[in-house]
Amino acid sequence: MKNLLTDIAGVRVGHAGDATLASGVTAVVFDRPAVASMDVRGGGPGIREGSLLDPVSTVEQIDAIAFSGGSAFGLEAGGGVQAWLAEQGRGFRIRDAVIPIVPGAICFDLLNGGDKEWGRFAPYRDLGYAAAAAASTSFTLGSVGAGLGATVANLKGGLGSASAATPGGVNVAALAVVNAVGSVTVGDGPWFWAAPFEIDSEYGGRGLPTSFTSDMLTMRLKGGPAITAVENTTLAVVVTDAVLTKPQARRLAMIAQTGFARAIYPVHAPLDGDVVFAAATCEKPIDPLFGLTELGMVAANVTARAIARGVYAATALPFPGALPAWQDRFG
Template identity: 40%
Template sequence: MIDSAPDLLAHTGHIAQVQGISIGHFTDSRRPTGCTAVLCPEGAVAGVDVRGAAPGTRETDLLHPSNLVQQVHGIMLAGGSAWGLDSATGAVRWLEEQGAGLDIGVGRIPLVPAAVLFDVMMGDMRIRPDAAAGYAACQTAGMQRPAEGSVGAGRGAVIGKVFGHDRAMKGGIGTASFTVDGVTVGAIVACNALGDVYHPYTGQLLAGARTEDGAALLNTRDAVLAGAEPRPVLAGSNTTIGVVATDAQITKAQAHRLAVVAHDGLARAINPVHTMSDGDSLFALGTAQAGKSLGMMTLCTLAAEAVAVATARAILLACAVEIADQPTLPAARDLHS
């Protein structure tokens, strides 16, 4: 029943409740863009699953279960499209200064895979996250609840672009976590989806493509099923990226499976999802600091749940953005108020 559905804004869990994980944002004040550092300086086994057809990523090959490296030391999520991948270099430098990284005898090499989303239509595209931005995000990292909405990697995120950017709405970044028997699984998701975003429990349309007058939600799924023709979309101009983390003891192969199943959370919250114009990518981290595991059935259930809630929170907590010479993009709170 809808009346018994959880209040997503009242959800108190967040990814930094996972032991061994800290989160930091850098939000650029010059235009809507930024980056988000998910740090695990003591190391974590990691996996990744890329479902979108237009991804922008760094060092994902080393996460394959058959490859040598067993642990990473952080994940960088960033705006700025391909240029934003440079923000991971700043995280590598910061982590090296903290003494974190793969011991190679003569020093340490921090391993920081990354994924980016396309936000370069929002203002001056020459302003994008770089190594200095990534370093700054790490400097703010902590284990308190990270800011959500229009911050960090979600600052320039936009959703619901199937019928054009001018009828879209503001995206953002959100987090959630669940704990069972002393083991926590959390997620942080930057939602810049081509599709609409729904309440994962009730199916209520929260935000997305708007009607031609911009005053109400259109419902992309129903419009397409009724024969409405989508506007041409630039490949790679959308993407939902995120990290699922747990303090359970898991193997590298299990981390990969956790990333795979976590995409079920995206499918519960976004429609359409994993399109040819999205670069949807989710990483998974396992810090082992809880000292035990719950079994993969439970971990995967929690992962998908955390991703679904984090995605919806990213939209519910976003704020409208105004840019000179561009249409104002409202947020979910503006249409539901």
């Protein structure tokens, strides 16, 4: 186990980014189509193919997921991932037509100091193609891919991942792009809100403060009073090797959102676009009630850990006024 999303067999992850742009794309590619759905809790989401993932919609399975910076411009990243999959002959077949199914979501990173003067067309379609082409079972965390330009209230944000297994041996893992309006650390200190769920000091092993002061519980928002509803989001995908139906995948995504509440303060605000995708590679049968509940419990834990790891592994952007990384302040 690498403590990554790719601990689920048949899942690969690739990044592409532009340091001058200070933005990028992350592609999650499934070797075989995966049953999938999603749950949206934030007030300002930006989503591609969201309606398709509704449990009442016809298509059951997806080929990949595209996460991108760039706000609405980044929705084009899914087209790049789709183009790469089409070259591989992958997709939903309707007689002689083959259509790769690539949902996705975006985060806002247009004001992070990078050069966003890209001309007529934004670069995200090409970045999506490059991310899909680079997908493998090993990938880096922090300021990479869709997390390259991410920030939180007081620190540099980033991309994180974590994995675990239920006592019965069903695997579940999460990948998160952390660009939240709130904070993932307690007050101005080094402690992560997700500390109770940490394994093997994966984000510093600092635990929680011995007591909480009123200042620690004060709301800290990225941008302060000038914040707007389009500047933030946390994106996550939870993948399991359990056998799930599409409605069960939706329920898994809903339970996994609990991990956001364990890792971000405040969360699911009207200023955020928080969304969780859930996908199942359908290798291991589970009980539809107890088993799904247990799987959701573990999925929420790995989601919280992935969020903390994304900020822990991030590096600051090299621009004037850029937020510091956790490692710069506390590492």
